[in-house]
Amino acid sequence: MTDWLDTVRTLGWQWQLVGAAAAGLAILLVGNRLLKAATWGSPRALVETSQLYVRLRALPPATLFRWRVGVGLQVVVYDEATDEEKEMPSGLRPDRAGPGLAFWMWGERPRSAAFVAARVRRDFLVRLVCFFWFFLGGFVVLVRLAITESPLWLVALVFLLVHQLATSATGRYILFEQPRHAVLLAVAAFLFLRGGVLATVAVYALGAYFVLYVLGFWYMVSSGRMERLAVLRDAL
């Protein structure tokens, strides 16, 4: 890594500026997707998906699920006592940004609890892959880079740790797809490419900003008002 970095640092500041702008954008786009993939495979996601699978398998075998346009996923249960088929809200809301969303889109035809459980199992398997590749893989790679390349990677490691803690605590995706973050990243990348003390300062400052951003998001989402809003949003 040092070779190409030394080469870039010998270039003129104009080239470094262009490179930093491109790097800022690339880090934002790729980083967001990696964070999302790590969140898909987070322990909380795995536990919730497996719990849902267990709940579905425990339902009466003739239970049906069907999508109603504008209503959501309904459950149809036969009540022997009244000899009626009751259709009611299932209370299940698939993760709209999750890796297994496609498994939930089976059309309007009623499907059995076993069918839905099989789809949830596939969702779990995809998340398990994400756990090994992105969640666990992310930590392992960052630790390795911090040991073998530069202690500056510890900043990224701390950020990932705080990010995943906040994600697990709130149950929300925490992403950074905003233009100002691209600008911040580009500025930090430019200072990093310039080298010297500024490079270290830029990395620490950027890390501190994103860690504080995550902590702020965590605090805001955990407030009582936001929790009430989340309940209202989920009810829609």
Next chain:
Amino acid sequence: MHNHVAEGATVMGHVVQAGTFSGQVHFHYRDQNAPLDLLSLRRWLDRVAEDFRAVAEQDRTGREHGKRLDSTRAVVADPGQESRQRDVIRRLLVAGLCGYLARTRDAAPPPLPEQILLDLVVFALWPVVTARRLPRDWQGELAEITSARLASLVAQARTSWRSGDGTAAETFARALARRSLFPAMSVLFDDLADPRRGGALLTSMALVGGLPEPRTGTARTVFVWAVGIVGGAAAVTVVLDRESQVHRLLEEAIATLPDGSADLDLTELLAEFIDALLEQGGTG
């Protein structure tokens, strides 16, 4: 009015049902009228398979029908076999339905369309009731192509049948007749009208069984096809008569079918693809 079916007796009585069947409904399912259990169904399938191979398995279409027939025979031979779990219940229903249609098409038609509907459902479901072993999720599979209530009733009938109840068929028929079967029937015939679900299987089994080719496309056409084979033109006239109760209840049930139920489920393809990958990974 209370109906009681004594052992071996034929009961012709006035029956009060929950808005579905009313009038002289016949609950005698013994001897010649007994629905085909798995063994009888297997014998019938073996016989028609032999006849079919002798005359019609020369061309490509005939071979496709033959393949579907063979897979259905395999399911009927052992519905509980793990490796053949896919479509087990659908195959049993279609085999039971075609077995019934093939047997009754030359017999005198039942006097009431309600009787035909009840017989269709009883005969179609009886192989499921009498199967010794079924896949683990059979109730869900049956509920998907009929209704949750019907799947529960079949589960009760299976318990009754396995306990050695000789009147299980009559009890089952009476339980069915007390309820509105049109929602479940419309879902079933909708499934059988779709070539990507039960339609292709129904066509193959009908042709192999010497029945006229079903007109797939909508639940209504398959329903009329089945009623026509059993009851002839008179029954079809009643079913198509806009003033008749049967027509009204059928149309009401068909109107509740989900839109686009025949659309290709792309997620099914995706799920199958992932399953294949996982299986490959497991065996590799």
